[in-house]
Amino acid sequence: MAEAFTEYQEVGVTDPLRQGDVLEAVDAATSMWQRHLLIITADCDFAHAKHQGRVTCVPLLTADEYLTEMQVPKIRERLVKKRLVAIRATLSRAGAPGISDQRLREWASEEPPATIIMRLGLEGPTAQQARADFEAIRMIDAPVSNLKESIDSLVEAQLLGKGHPKRENALKSVMSPLQDAYVRPPGDALFLASIARKLDSGYFAYLRHLEQVWEPEISIGQRRIEAKYRRISRIRDRFTHALVQRFAMVFMSIGLPREYEDLRDLYSELLGDDFK
Template sequence: MTVSFAEYQDTSVVDPLRQGDVLEAADPAASLWQRHLVVLTADCDLARAKHHGRVTCVPVLTEHEYLLEMQIPGLRDKAMNKFVDELRKALPPAAPKITDERLRAWPCEEEPDEIVAALGLSGRRADDVKAACESIRLLSRKPETLDDAVKLLIDSQVGAPNPQKRDKIVDGIVNKFRNAYSNPPGDALFLSSIAPRNSLGYFAYLRHLEQVPEAEIALGPDRSALRYRRISRLQDRYTHALVERFAHVFMSIGLPSAYEDVRDLHSEYLGAMYK
């Protein structure tokens, strides 16, 4: 994909650290939550050292990482619930109450044929329960990549009882992914690129915070022992959009008067200690 558009701008080593700066971990083995960060600390706090040397950031995940972490679980749970319901319908009326969690675990502990035999099923009903068990087993695997996760989702639904056509299953998954771009949740911001060598598509995720000592941030392409190096700066419009979304995620929520009473009591008690 060749696109000339970019949300970032280049920086110089003489530019001070600012809100919107994009940091890259020097350690190539850094986790996805620490590999790339965007600085949230306000410029005035940085200029006046109000941050006490701690720079607050949010992580930037590749689009595949974001979809795997934030979109796949919902799709998997929706499909899994359908398969669990199919298994639950096969339980005898006199069976004790079994939780969904236990039903999800059962096919991973016993072979589908053993479960069918234990339930005394035969014919079409046995085939449906066996298919549901196989689908549960597929979705219980932990995918390493987005491609793995999508394949498991498709295979589990294609092999399920009364399956939809494969094309329709794929369309449902793809539409869910597309919606994450066109109508992203309030806790994420899509960025097509974050630096000259990082243009594969990213999401800044606003519910996860990282703090980095400012002394461990190199302002240029320094590959010394420092933990992070600045690789670019978001353009002001995207920095402001990021901060605005972050504020909306964590905006103040009214608290009950009982909370305020207890808070004031603690304050008064602390004051009495030093009289």
């Protein structure tokens, strides 16, 4: 019988600490950013003690944690923006005073939609649609405790008001970007199906968040009283190298000032003007 595929390998107590090792916090109450860590400190730094005892790591978040923290907010912003555009159009037609998007969004969470509609003085079909838009924003921004609740609220919010999509299309608009995060993850993350024995529910290494652990606080063999982390596995070299390469690309990009970008765009537009 063929051995099941895993991205990690077992590691012995005599194997030295190295890049790709997975650490697990001894304290079960540790935050998701510190619960499971992947070492990215280079092997040569360990060999020559260049790291001065500081072991640099990136967090390994569960798939639900990563999607909820990093991908759901993008979907939420897209759906809220669509509702805000509709509300602004409604207010413009009704001759109501201009209100910023930020204030409209805050208002949706502060007061019931019916109260907001009354304060705006809207009536009839216009009032009904505006109320649905405010209810949708309120639902989208409502606190949730897990990924399933997030998905449910984002889908249900799309079904409020006239001209709403079919449920299957509303679900697809939410699920497609979440599923894409597995197949085509952004450059600052890498999916791993399993990171150690019995830890095979799906994880994302998130490369924009760094943690440092003192090497003496890491147990690789016999448990030590002062240990805050224990090594539980080692990610195979191919995946470790891919992750470190992604990490380098994330921080290799150099951002330039907004003023420069505005001036650059102006020169681009001026060139276009010469040929009109």
